[in-house]
Amino acid sequence: MTDTGTDTDTVTQRLRSGTRAWHEALESTGFAAAMLAGTLPLDRYVGQLAAYRVVLSALEAELASATCPSVASVWSPDLVKLPLVERDLHHFAATQGAIPDPGPAAEEFAAEIRRTAATEPRELLGFLYVLEGSTLGAMFLCRYVTEAYRLTDGNGASYYGSGDRTRWAALAERLDRALGEPAVQEQVLAAAERAYRHIALISGELSAGLGAPTPEPVQPAVSP
Template sequence: MTDTVSRRLRNGTRSWHEALESTGFATAMLAGTLPLDRYVGQLAAYRVVLAALEAELARAVSPSVGSVWSPDLVKLPLVERDLRHFAAQGTAPRPCPAAEEFAVEVRHTAVTAPTELLGFLYVLEGSTLGALFLLRYVTEAYRLTDGNGTSYYGSGDRARWAAFAERLDRALGEPAVQERVLAAAERAYRHVALISGELSAGLNSAAREVA
């Protein structure tokens, strides 16, 4: 029996997922010691990536992309809402060149192999489930209330994820296509790892401030 693409993606990217959980950024977040500008920096980095990815998905003419992409998957407004909140509090994000590199690859892929955008989408949509788990750590560390600053981290939805995975499985039944989308997902994870690496710089120093 041919395996579904969602299972292949889950199994094929597990090592990337586990590696990201051990970064300085992730461990500091779980410990409640991640500086606020790093959290805001991640949101700003994802804004760059999501702006490129969601725009390209919306304009893609690939039938596979059209059958999977849905307006309920849009996350850019949520990230922008969070960033406006922190900007009003005077917190500026750290620069993250790796986010721009990811956006460049998104735009290139949209021209050369648009179906592979679904591999990028798999990684970004999946990250919202992990963010939902981390929501309480973020809320407590930065004393956030009434959903301010947590629109993106609070956007994970298992029912939406299941519907997304089902559409992905229906659209990508050919093993050769699945292989290309899996390779794209691995590239996306590499970019996310580079973003996390930039945001982890210096977190092993003795003095760390949460805010």
């Protein structure tokens, strides 16, 4: 596991620095490049939504039912994203027909979420950090999506348009309060890295034929 933080960093600062290489690697995928270029096939965009439906269904269900005090103090109903993904998929089912299968990588991520909930529920917060953080990036990408697929009135872009910096700041504050112990922070950081690996596999499936391999981050130096 990588960790470029210091003992005085908050958990969200450690999560940000410890996963930066993964974040940058995902930006180099064929999926990301095609989206920025406005050439991403619609079925790949809808395929990502279908994959995230599987992942969010598992994650949000486990977070909502967790009895772990740390999870209960961080999770909030305003973080729910599954209905937004469902709304987008309903739009495309009505306008385009069949929805692509989510692919095995999404199912593998969902299975890990359920295993983690049963063994180390606090690590679910590392998954939450990554998935909620991805909506901030989606805020930037939303205009590319709406222009490429001529989406109007938010139809088909509910999930990509769901990022909220105020909500993110509140989540970060709760994470910092709940995860003060260094050993727990290490666990949550490791979980965030696992989440990024799963998302990389999903992106790899969606990038097939678009000219870029599944991302592998360049690992930063490990702090002593």
